Amino acid sequence: MQLKDKVIIITGGCQGLGRAMGEYLAARGAKLALVDLNPEKLEEAVRACQAAGVEARAYICNVADEEQVTHMVARVAEDFGAIHGLVNNAGILRDGLTLKVKDGEISKMSLAQWQAVIDVNLTGVFLCTREVAAKMIELQNQGAIINISSISRAGNMGQANYSAAKAGVAADTVVWAKELARYGIRVAGVAPGFIETEMTLGMKPEALDKMTAGIPLRRMGKPAEIAHSVAYILENDYYTGRILELDGGLRL
Template sequence: MKLDGKVVIITGGAGGLGKEASLLFASEGAHVVVVDYHQQSAEEVAKEVNGFGLAVDVSKRDQVDEMVSEVINRYGKIDVLINNAGITMDSTLVKMTQEQWDRVISINQTGVFHCTQAVVPHMIKQGSGRIINTSSIVGRMGNFGQTNYAASKAAVIAMTQTWAKELGRKGIQVNAVAPGFIMTPMTEKMPESVLQGMKEKVALQRLGTPRDIANTYLFLASDDSSYINGAVIPVDGGLSI
C-alpha cells in the first residue's frame, strides 16, 4: 500500500472530492483525519474509513490550531495535509457583495494559510511532509461571475509555489492540483444541454470524476512523486490547453 501508516488530514473531507480522497487514502493504508465544516458528515465519513472526524471552520485559526493539536495527540505526527476545503458564492463583479467576497477568500485562501502554517512546524520537526493544495483552472483562466473564487484559487497557486521554495529544504514538498469540470452531485443536477456544452469544451469530451482528482492527490502524497515540488497539475481533460 502506498500510504501505509501515514497520517493524512483532508479538509473538506466529507463531501465530493474530499470524500473520494478519504476513501482512496484509507484503502492505501493511511490514517485519515476527515475535517469538515459539518460534524455529522465528518464523523460519518470517518466511520467509513476507520479514521477520525473533526468539525472545523478553516477560516477560524483557533479551530485549526485545536484540530492540529488533537491529531498530534492522537497520532504523534502529520505526514500529509490536503487543503481541499472550498466554497463558491458566485456573482458578477458589479453585483458581488462584501460578504460574498470575504467568505470565499476566508475559506479558500485564508483557510489554506491557516492549516498549512499550523501543520508545517510538526513536519519540519520530523523532517518530512507533503502539502497538497486544491486550486482550479479558474485560478489561471478566470471565469465569468467568479471574481472571488478565481482570486482565491490564483492565490493558492502563488502560495504553493512560495512554500515549495521555502519548505523544500526542510524535506517538505508542496504541490497543487487544478481541477477542471468535475462531475459531482451538484453538476449532476444541471440540464443535459449544459453538461453537453461543458463536455464539448474539453479535449477528452467528458467531465472528470472525483476519483480522477483523488488519484492525483494520491500520486502527490506517495513516494511516486518524490521529486515533484512547486507543481500545479491541471486535471481537466485538456480544457486549459
C-alpha cells in the first residue's frame, strides 16, 4: 500500500510512540486521524503532522468505551471519506506484583489494576479493530491494521495484567489476519522492547542503566525505529499475521 493520501487512524496518538508514528507517516504523505484523551497534547501532535503538508485531525475517544469507539470511527470515515489503516497503539500501565509479602503482610494486585489494563490494552484493541474493519469493508477500502504488542507478552515479572493483555493482542493479530484477509485487510503486530519515551526517560538513572545493561545492543530503541517498522508493514502488501519484534536482541 502506497502511503500517500491514505487515511490512517492512530490510537494513543498524542505523545510517545503514537506521535512518532503520526509524524513519520505524515512525512510519507499519509492523512492522519489521531486518537487520544488529552486534547492539548493531541492538538500539538496534529499540528506536527500538518507541518508535513498533510491533512490531520484530532479525535477524543476512550478506546475501552464501545459507544465512543463506534462514534469515532464513523466520524473519521465521514471527515476523510475513507479509512485505509489503523494502528492500535493506545495503552496504559498499572504495574505491580500479583502478590507481595512484606513484614508478614500480604498485599495484592487489585482487580481495578488488572481490569484497567485489560480494558484499554486488550478490549480497546478488539473494539477499534472490529469497528475499523467493519467500516473498511463497508467503504470497500483495503489496507492494514497494526497492533502494538510488547515483548512482555512472553511474561514479565510485575506485569501480570500488561503481559496478559499484550499476549492476547498478539494472539488476536493472527486470528484477525486469517479472518479479514478475504476482504483485503491485512493484520500484523509490532512488539517493542524498551523504547525511549516520556515514560521510560522519567525513570531513575540507575534503573535505566540496569535496564539497558540487559539489552545486547546496549541501548533502548527510538520511537522513530518503531514508526519505521509500522510504515514498512503498511507498505508491504504481503506482510500479515506476524508479530515483528523490535527489542535490540532482548528476550524476556
